Amino acid sequence: MSLLSVHKISKSYKESTGFLGINEKKVLREVSFQLESAQILAVVGESGSGKSTLARQIVMLEQPDSGEIFLHGEPLQSEATVHQKIRMIFQNPAASLNPHKRIYQQLEEPLINCGDLSQSERGNRIRENLEHVGLSADQASRYPHMFSGGQRQRIAIARALILKPEIIVADEAVSALDVSIQAQILNLILDLKDEMGMSWLFIAHDISVVNVIADRVMVLYAGKVLEIGCVKDVLGNPLHPYTRKLLQCVPKMGASLKIVCNEKLSYPDIDPPSMGSVCVYRNRCPLADKICGESEPPMMGSASQSVACFKV
Amino acid sequence: MSDPAVLLEVEDLSVDFELRGVSVNAIQSVSLKVSAGETVGIVGESGSGKSVTSLAIMGLIREPGFLRSGAVRIFGQDMLKLSSRQRRKYLGRDIAMIFQEPTESLNPVFTIAQQIDEALKRHGGMNRTQRINRTLELMKIVGMPGPEKTLRSWPHQLSGGMNQRVMIAMAVACNPSLLIADEPTTALDVTVQEQILHLLHKLQQENNMGMIFITHDLSVVSTIADKIIVMYAGQVVEICATNDLFQQALHPYTEALLKSLPENYSRTNKRMDSIKGSQPGAGETLPGCRFQPRCTYARERCRQQAPALNTIENYSSRTVRCFYPLVSDNDTGNT
Numbered sequence: 001m002s003l004l005s006v007h008k009i010s011k012s013y014k015e016s017t018g019f020l021g022i023n024e025k026k027v028l029r030e031v032s033f034q035l036e037s038a039q040i041l042a043v044v045g046e047s048g049s050g051k052s053t054l055a056r057q058i059v060m061l062e063q064p065d066s067g068e069i070f071l072h073g074e075p076l077q078s079e080a081t082v083h084q085k086i087r088m089i090f091q092n093p094a095a096s097l098n099p100h101k102r103i104y105q106q107l108e109e110p111l112i113n114c115g116d117l118s119q120s121e122r123g124n125r126i127r128e129n130l131e132h133v134g135l136s137a138d139q140a141s142r143y144p145h146m147f148s149g150g151q152r153q154r155i156a157i158a159r160a161l162i163l164k165p166e167i168i169v170a171d172e173a174v175s176a177l178d179v180s181i182q183a184q185i186l187n188l189i190l191d192l193k194d195e196m197g198m199s200w201l202f203i204a205h206d207i208s209v210v211n212v213i214a215d216r217v218m219v220l221y222a223g224k225v226l227e228i229g230c231v232k233d234v235l236g237n238p239l240h241p242y243t244r245k246l247l248q249c250v251p252k253m254g255a256s257l258k259i260v261c262n263e264k265l266s267y268p269d270i271d272p273p274s275m276g277s278v279c280v281y282r283n284r285c286p287l288a289d290k291i292c293g294e295s296e297p298p299m300m301g302s303a304s305q306s307v308a309c310f311k312v
Numbered sequence: 313m314s315d316p317a318v319l320l321e322v323e324d325l326s327v328d329f330e331l332r333g334v335s336v337n338a339i340q341s342v343s344l345k346v347s348a349g350e351t352v353g354i355v356g357e358s359g360s361g362k363s364v365t366s367l368a369i370m371g372l373i374r375e376p377g378f379l380r381s382g383a384v385r386i387f388g389q390d391m392l393k394l395s396s397r398q399r400r401k402y403l404g405r406d407i408a409m410i411f412q413e414p415t416e417s418l419n420p421v422f423t424i425a426q427q428i429d430e431a432l433k434r435h436g437g438m439n440r441t442q443r444i445n446r447t448l449e450l451m452k453i454v455g456m457p458g459p460e461k462t463l464r465s466w467p468h469q470l471s472g473g474m475n476q477r478v479m480i481a482m483a484v485a486c487n488p489s490l491l492i493a494d495e496p497t498t499a500l501d502v503t504v505q506e507q508i509l510h511l512l513h514k515l516q517q518e519n520n521m522g523m524i525f526i527t528h529d530l531s532v533v534s535t536i537a538d539k540i541i542v543m544y545a546g547q548v549v550e551i552c553a554t555n556d557l558f559q560q561a562l563h564p565y566t567e568a569l570l571k572s573l574p575e576n577y578s579r580t581n582k583r584m585d586s587i588k589g590s591q592p593g594a595g596e597t598l599p600g601c602r603f604q605p606r607c608t609y610a611r612e613r614c615r616q617q618a619p620a621l622n623t624i625e626n627y628s629s630r631t632v633r634c635f636y637p638l639v640s641d642n643d644t645g646n647t
Contacts, residue, residue: 183586190581
């Protein structure tokens with residue numbers, strides 16, 4: 001049984017389209033995947049692809065319109081259990097930590113809310129966690145502004161770890177950091193996975209980061225999973241035209257832009273089609289033909305790599 | 313000036329910020345040259361002084377910041393000696409800038425057409441019909457889908473990538489000789505980033521424009537820049553040609569920066585090398601080299617004396633701020 005199993009969740013937001021006009025915008029379309037223990041699953045996609053919306057459904061900040069999420073085979077129901085078992089880390093640590101509270105208070109809060117530890121036990125747990133993320137325990141009495149960006153992200157991770165969760169949902173947790181600090185945090189995530197057997201849903205847009213830390217990767221486009229599988233297969237041998245395009249666009253170290261620059265510039269239609277059961281990528285896809293506009297490609301393939309495309 | 317191809321010459325530029333009566337050094341004696349058709353990349357961590365350098369070149373440093381010393385010469389004319397009124401004649405016409413966050417840099421209460429028109433009105437000397445035609449032409453140059461419709465839109469109706477193209481259209485409206493792009497693709501998706509990089513490169517080739525490209529992303533800068541300037545804690549620590557930098561870094565900081573790139577660790581499951589510690593904060597002064605506390609090669613001399621920028625002859629005249637640059641022992645050009 002998978003640790004976390006997401007089964008066909010969909011979500012729409014209502015969007016105003018001028019005077020009295022209301023439009024349903026589909027943000028997630030029947031997203032399904034499994035997360036095993038001690039595994040890092042990366043979610044990649046452009047902005048607006050539904051990555052963060054997916055994260056919000058999993059930590060139960062929102063309810064999906066349809067579909068179900070199972071933790072250890074049990075449907076997610078009570079928020080209290082979810083908040084203990086699944087924790088979240090946000091992109092910008094400067095914004096997600098409370099500037100008015102000392103680090104100690106911020107780390108203690110989840111312990112007070114979700115546990116029955118005595119005060120001294122709480123103190124021990126906080127010290128333990130700070131040391132785990134590479135900070136010293138005597139820094140706990142400081143305020144967030146007294147730390148650097150990388151240290152603040154460590155604090156955010158310590159806060160997520162404090163209830164000993166099984167899954168951490170990290171929404172662009174390293175995007176705001178400089179490369180040298182990013183490397184520290186990625187090392188820390190790998191250590192935590194190995195030592196504590198923790199699972200991560202790691203949302204990112206940087207393919208090179210995903211390549212370093214993830215075991216599996218899921219490619220989202222317009223709220224739809226286009227390709228999912230092992231990092232080695234999906235990023236090593238991408239099958240979906242969109243995954244290929246995404247990998248092509250990653251700037252390669254030292255590869256001169258001048259060589260490829262003769263290619264004709266093309267600006268495809270950015271807006272994904274909002275209606276019907278068709279392939280969501282067909283407007284931008286170089287391989288699209290009649291069948292892509294008639295029905296929706298099903299997910300096909302094996303556990304190590306499956307893809308939703310008629311053209312592979 | 314001596315070399316007519318040199319568009320911009322920055323000499324010994326230092327900017328301080330005054331915080332609670334104490335002046336804090338933001339950039340210290342930055343010097344650089346940009347020639348026509350050349351792209352100079354400036355890389356460094358946040359807080360290394362990349363953006364302050366570009367703002368100082370544009371003459372946009374405001375209170376509590378002030379210029380301590382230096383000269384910024386555009387076609388031999390020192391911009392910093394001009395009044396802000398005189399300087400405005402150059403800004404937008406000869407030298408233009410693109411900012412990091414396109415949606416925030418555009419004015420939300422004017423349409424795209426009005427905003428592009430503003431630059432043309434100020435510098436172009438064109439009549440209304442000519443300006444309208446030029447605006448439409450610019451939209452096509454930057455590859456905007458549905459140019460007429462876009463011109464009537466407001467910034468909030470466009471995506472980040474489209475807004476960035478509007479910013480670029482505004483910047484190149486008067487065919488500037490020099491374009492400063494401050495993290496122009498950082499806020500964008502990789503697919504859009506690729507388009508914008510190609511667009512900038514194409515525009516540069518067509519107009520033989522000089523460009524300063526500021527970014528923290530080494531892989532982006534490696535694809536677009538001819539020359540790279542690495543900054544650390546307000547100082548230039550290394551200047552060299554792009555290819556040389558990726559073959560061998562001479563400054564320990566540059567080496568550490570390259571080693572901490574995730575590209576080098578793909579699917580190895582190895583832990584990455586990271587730079588221990590953090591940059592000295594604003595106002596922290598160190599007696600020796602600014603990178604010394606984090607440097608793995610630091611020796612006694614580095615803790616006492618501050619190194620100057622030195623040219624290393626044997627290494628195609630690369631410039632490095634380090635007493636012990638990472639060259640083989642027998643051919644140190646440094647004394």
